[in-house]
Amino acid sequence: MTLTQNIHEYLAAFDDIPGTRVFTAQRARKGYWLNQFAMSLMKAENRERFKADERAYLDEWAMSEAAKLAVLARDYNAMIDEGGNVYFLSKLFSTDGKSFQFAAGSMTGMTQEEYAQMMINGGRSPEGVRSIKGNY
Amino acid sequence: MAKITAGLTSSHIPALGAAMQTGTSGNDYWGPVFEGYKWAKEWIAKPENMPDVVILVYNDHASAFDMNIIPTFAIGCAESFKSADEGWGPRPVPDVIGHPDLAWHIAQSLILDEFDMTIMNQMDVDHGCTVPLSMIFGEPEAWPCKVIPLPVNVVTYPPPSGNRCWMLGEAIKRAVESFPEDLNVQVWGTGGMSHQLQGPRAGLINKEFDMAFIEDLIANPERLRHMPHIEYLREAGSEGIELVMWLIMRGALGEKAKELHRFYHIPASNTALGQLVLEPA
Numbered sequence: 001m002t003l004t005q006n007i008h009e010y011l012a013a014f015d016d017i018p019g020t021r022v023f024t025a026q027r028a029r030k031g032y033w034l035n036q037f038a039m040s041l042m043k044a045e046n047r048e049r050f051k052a053d054e055r056a057y058l059d060e061w062a063m064s065e066a067a068k069l070a071v072l073a074r075d076y077n078a079m080i081d082e083g084g085n086v087y088f089l090s091k092l093f094s095t096d097g098k099s100f101q102f103a104a105g106s107m108t109g110m111t112q113e114e115y116a117q118m119m120i121n122g123g124r125s126p127e128g129v130r131s132i133k134g135n136y
Numbered sequence: 137m138a139k140i141t142a143g144l145t146s147s148h149i150p151a152l153g154a155a156m157q158t159g160t161s162g163n164d165y166w167g168p169v170f171e172g173y174k175w176a177k178e179w180i181a182k183p184e185n186m187p188d189v190v191i192l193v194y195n196d197h198a199s200a201f202d203m204n205i206i207p208t209f210a211i212g213c214a215e216s217f218k219s220a221d222e223g224w225g226p227r228p229v230p231d232v233i234g235h236p237d238l239a240w241h242i243a244q245s246l247i248l249d250e251f252d253m254t255i256m257n258q259m260d261v262d263h264g265c266t267v268p269l270s271m272i273f274g275e276p277e278a279w280p281c282k283v284i285p286l287p288v289n290v291v292t293y294p295p296p297s298g299n300r301c302w303m304l305g306e307a308i309k310r311a312v313e314s315f316p317e318d319l320n321v322q323v324w325g326t327g328g329m330s331h332q333l334q335g336p337r338a339g340l341i342n343k344e345f346d347m348a349f350i351e352d353l354i355a356n357p358e359r360l361r362h363m364p365h366i367e368y369l370r371e372a373g374s375e376g377i378e379l380v381m382w383l384i385m386r387g388a389l390g391e392k393a394k395e396l397h398r399f400y401h402i403p404a405s406n407t408a409l410g411q412l413v414l415e416p417a
Contacts, residue, residue: 019337094223119403123341
């Protein structure tokens with residue numbers, strides 16, 4: 001039998017995971033235009049227009065100033081704070097010719113080399129980063 | 137009568153496609169991954185194993201679906217599907233050729249079976265769909281079988297529960313087995329295993345979790361059916377939630393499954409990779 005879950009408890013638990021922002025409805029709503037902007041980069045002509053004048057292109061979208069500044073700075077943590085989702089934002093780093101590993105690594109505070117080496121060494125251990133409250 | 141003969145799992149990360157495209161699939165980093173896929177490639181190339189149709193379960197990575205449309209379960213019923221431009225131009229792979237008769241039959245059967253499917257008559261398919269095809273079939277001029285893409289939302293929360301995915305798999309099995317034509321059908325579950333692509337915790341890998349997931353997927357799926365999303369998030373990273381899609385594949389094999397092959401590798405870029413070949417037991 002299916003266990004039905006209480007949506008409030010379901011969502012509240014996500015805040016207990018360190019260094020992680022789950023793409024909830026709240027974030028999806030906040031980041032709507034940021035994500036739609038990123039989607040627009042799936043068209044070659046839009047990528048050209050964006051590269052020619054990033055600020056002017058961003059001003060065509062109803063995004064918050066904070067989201068625009070985060071894009072201009074390629075600050076992926078800040079973009080995610082503004083409701084961005086990594087799969088949408090992948091259109092931006094792909095436009096820049098960068099990989100998922102580049103984008104993910106840039107969010108950790110490590111250098112690209114350190115991050116790549118951590119992955120080769122088996123990745124980040126879940127030990128101690130599963131739960132803030134439980135500290136395990 | 138159509139029959140589900142096997143279930144495969146595969147990673148679908150774009151870096152694997154890039155490795156093929158740039159001719160680096162034999163280097164020190166990617167070589168072991170492509171070597172690990174050799175067994176499945178040889179197995180499927182045998183005529184008795186080559187499917188007529190693959191039902192390919194994957195998640196669209198904000199390619200066909202933007203923030204405007206977020207179907208939990210969709211099914212591709214078109215004649216063919218083009219490779220999506222995800223920001224670096226479309227992956228240079230053949231069009232994915234559908235099987236509209238079987239796809240519509242499954243869609244109708246699933247809806248009568250109380251699964252409210254979204255029917256896609258036009259859809260571009262992204263790396264989630266095409267990278268597994270490349271990994272299993274290599275780089276042919278045309279894909280050697282028909283493919284029914286079945287995208288699942290695992291991006292915007294909540295994704296479907298593991299149990300719902302399992303039940304969808306069971307319903308797919310019933311639908312396939314009521315299709316009158318003799319067809320060899322495989323179900324592929326893609327994505328995973330543990331990985332996190334965002335935030336300061338990016339790079340998370342949990343081998344212990346992944347191993348237990350593989351074991352239980354084969355022999356004790358009951359535990360996985362009831363594993364809550366928070367456990368995937370904590371243990372397997374925010375993108376590890378893709379593993380719920382493997383339960384659709386597993387549910388479609390029936391109660392018992394037999395393991396033919398297993399390959400597990402860390403790292404494939406940011407992820408732990410799991411490639412299984414299972415058949416109904």
